[in-house]
Amino acid sequence: MRAGIIGVTGYGGLELFRLLSGHPEIKQVFLYSSSKEGTLLSEDAQHIYGYTDQLRSLEQLESDKLDILFSSAPSGVSTKLLPPYIERKMKVIDLAGDYRLKNADAYQKWYGKEAPNSLLVNEAVYGLTEWNKHEIQQAGFIANPGCYPTATLLAVLPLLKEGLIHADSLIIDAKSGMSGAGATPQKASHFAKANDSMSIYKMNKHQHIPEIEQTIQTLANVETNITFNTHLIPMTRGIMATIYADLSKDIQSSDVSEVLHECYGNKPFIRIFKEKADLFTKQVYGSNYCDLTFGIDERTKRITVVSVIDNLVKGAAGQAVQNMNVIFDFDETEGLSQSPLFP
Amino acid sequence: MRAGIIGVTGYGGLELFRLLSGHPEIKQVFLYSSSKEGTLLSEDAQHIYGYTDQLRSLEQLESDKLDILFSSAPSGVSTKLLPPYIERKMKVIDLAGDYRLKNADAYQKWYGKEAPNSLLVNEAVYGLTEWNKHEIQQAGFIANPGCYPTATLLAVLPLLKEGLIHADSLIIDAKSGMSGAGATPQKASHFAKANDSMSIYKMNKHQHIPEIEQTIQTLANVETNITFNTHLIPMTRGIMATIYADLSKDIQSSDVSEVLHECYGNKPFIRIFKEKADLFTKQVYGSNYCDLTFGIDERTKRITVVSVIDNLVKGAAGQAVQNMNVIFDFDETEGLSQSPLFP
Amino acid sequence: MRAGIIGVTGYGGLELFRLLSGHPEIKQVFLYSSSKEGTLLSEDAQHIYGYTDQLRSLEQLESDKLDILFSSAPSGVSTKLLPPYIERKMKVIDLAGDYRLKNADAYQKWYGKEAPNSLLVNEAVYGLTEWNKHEIQQAGFIANPGCYPTATLLAVLPLLKEGLIHADSLIIDAKSGMSGAGATPQKASHFAKANDSMSIYKMNKHQHIPEIEQTIQTLANVETNITFNTHLIPMTRGIMATIYADLSKDIQSSDVSEVLHECYGNKPFIRIFKEKADLFTKQVYGSNYCDLTFGIDERTKRITVVSVIDNLVKGAAGQAVQNMNVIFDFDETEGLSQSPLFP
Amino acid sequence: MRAGIIGVTGYGGLELFRLLSGHPEIKQVFLYSSSKEGTLLSEDAQHIYGYTDQLRSLEQLESDKLDILFSSAPSGVSTKLLPPYIERKMKVIDLAGDYRLKNADAYQKWYGKEAPNSLLVNEAVYGLTEWNKHEIQQAGFIANPGCYPTATLLAVLPLLKEGLIHADSLIIDAKSGMSGAGATPQKASHFAKANDSMSIYKMNKHQHIPEIEQTIQTLANVETNITFNTHLIPMTRGIMATIYADLSKDIQSSDVSEVLHECYGNKPFIRIFKEKADLFTKQVYGSNYCDLTFGIDERTKRITVVSVIDNLVKGAAGQAVQNMNVIFDFDETEGLSQSPLFP
Structure with a gap:
């Protein structure tokens, strides 16, 4: 399988990359950035030094064949970026808040931003895995819960x-x-x-x-x-x-x-x-x-x-991967079985 | 004025020492320890390196002429140590919990220790300075509030x-x-x-x-x-x-x-x-x-x-010094006017 | 394969447990403790809550059939505990300092303890994997390097x-x-x-x-x-x-x-x-x-x-696992390919 | 005495303010800012909440009568700001690096900035108090050492x-x-x-x-x-x-x-x-x-x-105050006798 990540330079995106890179069912991870295309993620992120794939542009995303797209862009950006991919029935998991609130007024009040397309908001399944597993299994578009x-x-x-x-x-x-x-x-x-x-x-x-x-x-x-x-x-x-x-x-x-x-x-x-x-x-x-x-x-x-x-992890990237596992009918713990690091 | 501190090796005691050493009305601070008498506090506490007074024994305390005695010993110890000094009308401020609870059963239930002499408990004034100033002014014995x-x-x-x-x-x-x-x-x-x-x-x-x-x-x-x-x-x-x-x-x-x-x-x-x-x-x-x-x-x-x-400070040694100021009718901020340290 | 860990309650031991539990070639990990046998490691170590194997005694160790034994006991303890297992040709990796110094005088001088049996010291291969791979491949007993x-x-x-x-x-x-x-x-x-x-x-x-x-x-x-x-x-x-x-x-x-x-x-x-x-x-x-x-x-x-x-990890448990991989001719990165956790 | 501080919003400046506010010989501290004039320092710096003097402009500085001026502006700014005050023989202590290096080429090489007026550089006394006390006593302009x-x-x-x-x-x-x-x-x-x-x-x-x-x-x-x-x-x-x-x-x-x-x-x-x-x-x-x-x-x-x-403190504001003490022939420890805060 091939997964894509938008907004990989943020902490949620880096964590998605860590988890997807170690996921047994994911063969390839494409990283997208609107501002840093062509550069190496590992230049800034020294912990993955040696990783040599360049950041891809959003233009490339349009033609890339992905099995699933994760978006970890900040709130407000998903509203603008994600619609075409949701509409073309790509599996999409959004980690931002944009598509979580069903009520457009509430979104505008609490986020201070214009609400996204209400059709897509209605399509979004809230990805609280333990409570919404059945809906997630059928879902094409997941609004991943906040931390x-x-x-x-x-x-x-x-x-x-x-x-x-x-x-x-x-x-x-x-x-x-x-x-x-x-x-x-x-x-x-x-x-x-x-x-x-x-x-x-x-x-x-x-x-x-x-x-x-x-x-x-x-x-x-x-x-x-x-x-x-x-x-x-x-x-x-x-x-x-x-x-x-x-x-x-x-x-x-x-x-x-x-x-x-x-x-x-x-x-x-x-x-x-x-x-x-x-x-x-x-x-x-x-x-x-x-x-x-x-x-x-x-x-x-x-x-x-x-x-x-x-x-x-459970508050962002981990739950997103858990939701992917549910969507594709993998074992729920696939790629997520690492022990906590202590001390 | 001459102040004494019991239990100066704990954090509350060290902080009392810091504040009393810089207090304009205190000319001398005597430090007492039941276990480390004769040693130097500064051996362990490198931040006061150079301070050369030896820790005094509890026997010395009996004959030392102090204007005020602070006790920062752990809960349970005050019950045993302080009665003679309170009874001889030395001004005493206790930072432990022993004399705070008026109800002996409550003390035993919550502290799991035998309650102190109830006469002394009744004599103790609760040293929440902003709320009990009048009582503190008259007090000989203060139970200093918990943090x-x-x-x-x-x-x-x-x-x-x-x-x-x-x-x-x-x-x-x-x-x-x-x-x-x-x-x-x-x-x-x-x-x-x-x-x-x-x-x-x-x-x-x-x-x-x-x-x-x-x-x-x-x-x-x-x-x-x-x-x-x-x-x-x-x-x-x-x-x-x-x-x-x-x-x-x-x-x-x-x-x-x-x-x-x-x-x-x-x-x-x-x-x-x-x-x-x-x-x-x-x-x-x-x-x-x-x-x-x-x-x-x-x-x-x-x-x-x-x-x-x-x-x-406000949760222990500082409020104790504030209470001392009230007892002796000093300005309430005497020795306590240091600005917070930021960053 | 079945691995054993002595001294699993220390940080090196806990880390060994984390890595060995996730190692694809290890089917079972036996945990030994001289003082806490019969208790659950997870009682103290809440991060592995749910792990239900009891700590085994050193007596059990004598008859347990292990493919490899890791010891993460403190310096001085390995000297006493490990000889029988080394002598019976069990594969042993010691994370303590006991068997690292070839010179008994040096050991006594720097560690202030009696040096272990010199025959075993001589048998020990220093497990700096990148530099001693050939010797490690042949080794039965590894003195794992200090951090x-x-x-x-x-x-x-x-x-x-x-x-x-x-x-x-x-x-x-x-x-x-x-x-x-x-x-x-x-x-x-x-x-x-x-x-x-x-x-x-x-x-x-x-x-x-x-x-x-x-x-x-x-x-x-x-x-x-x-x-x-x-x-x-x-x-x-x-x-x-x-x-x-x-x-x-x-x-x-x-x-x-x-x-x-x-x-x-x-x-x-x-x-x-x-x-x-x-x-x-x-x-x-x-x-x-x-x-x-x-x-x-x-x-x-x-x-x-x-x-x-x-x-x-590289300074203790990770390098120990890397050495195990070399000994058993597994891929050197087996069980060690987790990405660093950042931030 | 009246002291002024340029660049009080930085950490060195805030620390100068803390020390000068508690200094027994300083009656007034004027705070200057080139960008935030008219605002309250305490709005950002909550630890001094309640301090109500507005930040003064650099124009006001020109006519304010100060006994001493501290500058804690970043390197490069002192070069531009300080010359008039040094020239009019105001006592000036600069905490930046601008006037420390006697060699203009060295300054340009290591700081990547244009060197300040060499006459003023030569006038600057290096304020390493314990080693330069005699020169500092005579000095009108101090280049305070780096941390x-x-x-x-x-x-x-x-x-x-x-x-x-x-x-x-x-x-x-x-x-x-x-x-x-x-x-x-x-x-x-x-x-x-x-x-x-x-x-x-x-x-x-x-x-x-x-x-x-x-x-x-x-x-x-x-x-x-x-x-x-x-x-x-x-x-x-x-x-x-x-x-x-x-x-x-x-x-x-x-x-x-x-x-x-x-x-x-x-x-x-x-x-x-x-x-x-x-x-x-x-x-x-x-x-x-x-x-x-x-x-x-x-x-x-x-x-x-x-x-x-x-x-x-000793690496910036404290040593600056120590130098002020030397210049004005105060006791060297005036305003600096606070005990270290531990723990």
Whole structure:
């Protein structure tokens, strides 16, 4: 098989390249760039020094025969670039936010950009693999989930769907490593500023909020508004979502445990830890795992659910490859079975 | 004036030494150690290389004439060591948790240790300077607040006292730098494990929970159970508390702002930032500041309040010195006016 | 094939487990521990949560049928544990320093421990794969190189062997990530001490000095004493060796380049960068690469040679697996072809 | 006294502001910016939130009555900005490299910029306080040393001047925290790239090389070419210089120790540690100290000298304030007596 990557110079794109290069079913990976065509990716990206294929132009993409196209271009770019490929029925997986929100007004409000063609938006299948596998199998075009939504939704959907928690009480305190801010140098990611410090940003206004709410509605059938905050942590990779909710009446620890195991027992990338385990982000570093734990506070009748993922793998490129595996009916773990790197 | 420090080899003790050494009213600082008497503190603590006073024994402490004694020994030790000095009316400031909880059962439950003499516990004044200044002025014995309670209480007390938020809805998601775990090497603070990673620990069972609840009751006159979780962040110093609560009816952003400014407008160490400011912990690094911001989410009628402190300064040694200043009627900022170190 | 690992709870052992678990020729990995037999490795090592094989005892090791045994026990332990397995002609690869130094006096002087059985020492083949492949192919017992020696020797051996530099002028300024200090918590690796700081340690007395000198003599046929210093860097993995030497007469940049390419042109794990490239350790993170660059200073007629490796991979477990591949005549890159993880 | 700072938005400028604000002899600090006049420094620099003086324009500077002007503008800017103030005999301390090199050709070669007015260059006194105090006392215009030269020169000048080492053998392996790269976001200082990694940069071509060589000639009276390399370490502040040299005949450890103590015994900011001490950069964090140790390798007859400084304090703003103290005949430690911040 031959795969293509648009936007390979960003962190999501580099990670796609890493995973696809090691994927047993992929024989060739074509890399596209709108601004750096003709140069070598490895000039900038010294970790793949020795890789000698030149970056291809978007013109070449038009005639290249690809079995699947991944786009890791920034939000707003997919809207412009992807339509022709989707329309000609190329399999396309978009890692940006453009095609995730079904509601055009919501997209414009939260992203501050013009919404893409609504026909294509409707065609897009939301690629939360563990929850949408059937749709993904049939899909030609995948809107790959955001990093925060992946960490959040995998933790709360089982509990919401089974009515264990009150949707209206959901508060998500999310923490992310700095690679989530992208590869472009800027003030907040300047080492001397970010090191040995942590920050809160985009209070109540992160664009992943409507994505989480929409998916809760679609997949757990509950309409709700969530409270959601994001923090930058002085680490490279990793997301931890610490999630708070009021328990429904009479729910016990064993109920939660049962629901989680029933939901995820046979899912290869979800690992359910014992109650109140001290999860840490590095335990999934470089892997496609989403690790979960929870704790019930008898004093307040609230539950804390915790999930950790690698934002660039399960939160981006890894889940995209997992979706490709589903589309082409490969084993779901194909090319994704690397152990987390620890320490 | 002559000050003494018990437990100077820990991080709180070292920070006390730093602040007291630079305090204009303190002429001499005596350092005590139960295990290392006769050695030089600077042998281990290379940053004060050249400081040549030997560590003194606890026997010497009995006869030393001190104007004030700080204890930064671990929880459990103060219970045994401090009674004679409190009883002989020496001014004593204890940085451990031993004398903070008025309820002996609560102490035993949360600390797993035998509670100290209840007469002395009752005598102890809780040293949250901005809120207890009058009592501190009269006090002979101060139980200095914990780091998490300081960050939490300074943020929520004004809102609780004025009825702006529902006490029962309080959820505190707290994050701390690793120095909060103390100076003794252990697994969770091993560099290769902690670096480039973050963790959640003591879910719903941190011993600072009853301290926060007790103080809310005492100072804001509300009885409540809070949800409280703690995380370790790969940074040396700093605490951020991200606090969630349901707003009381019809509360607007301007109400919150007004209450905060009224409460803290003339407090030298509280800085109130504009709404939804991107606070980061390093902005208070090495200083006694507590910086605050908040954001109201109109969609959920919840407020997020955020506070950042340096856990070793405002969260420990700095507040202790501030309390000393109050006791001796010095200017509250004496010896504490250093600017945060940035970057 | 069935492989065994002694000392799997250390960082070298965990990395061996990671690599062997993903190795296509290894069907089973048996894990041994002298102190934790019967427990689960994954209890401590959350990144492999779900791995359910119990740690086996050293008694079981005696009767287990293994094709190869890796030992990642600390220095001193191999001396006691390994002899029976070497003697019964099991293939053994030791990652500790015990069997590296041919001279018993040198071992005692630099390690401060009793030297192992000299017959076995003589039997041991030094596993610097790129330089000793022929001997390794025949070997039954491999003394796997230290992390610093690997980084140093791969950089200097070609230049010494071809006489491009003066051996007596060799100065090696080595820097290592903190995982090199092992998995046991201690003062120097305590996060609050090590973070945001770097240190020099063991000035002129690191036990890797005689290993480097002995190998220079064996493989480049030059007797010399080197100057060698080591630094701890606030990062988890990675070694950079910055190496200084006086150039032999009339040596040009092109001579050095030619020698390096001739020596390593067909070696899969050595990547030669252009002159004076800005190498960084993370470009080899998690991989078995050793990346090299050099710069000639015309003003001083000295050369700087720089190498970077991942201390736990090429500097330990990766090279051990590479040696296993050579012994069993597998492709040298089998199980080691993972791309570095960046960022 | 009233001090002015040009270029206060950079890290050197912010540190000058921190130190001058706490300096007992400075009553007022005026801040100048060519691009941000009229705005508040504290808008960007949240650590000084509450500081309400607006940034002043360079036009205002022309008429402001200052006792001393510090310039922390980037190299190249001082050349253009400072001449009028120097000429009107205002006391000026320049933290940039423009006026450090006496040789215009050297400046152009190493900085790639046009050299400043040679009359003013000649007037500039090199502000290495411990070595040039007499000249500084008389000076009207100070070229404040670079960070690497400060760490290097303080370590080697005593040994060179007393003939203990061979100047031609000098090799300096320097390591710096990322704040040395300035406050402007760029690739090499992007957190996700720099974190958990270290790099070598500007091999043999750092612009501080001629500054070190010139000063060795001026102050130790030896002409030499040095080998000098620089590395970026994932920490915010701190420089360690690991310096190698061949010992002169018959020099013993005691000779070195004696020379260092004689040279620096009464210097308040130089701390001489015992031989082969494990220095770490954080032991001087936030302070004006330069800490030194050394080790002699009997096997190679070479010495290793190690120095650590805080690059923003002793390596920039701190030394500038120290020079101001000398010029105005204040105590040398005035405003600089803060203890290092540890941990």
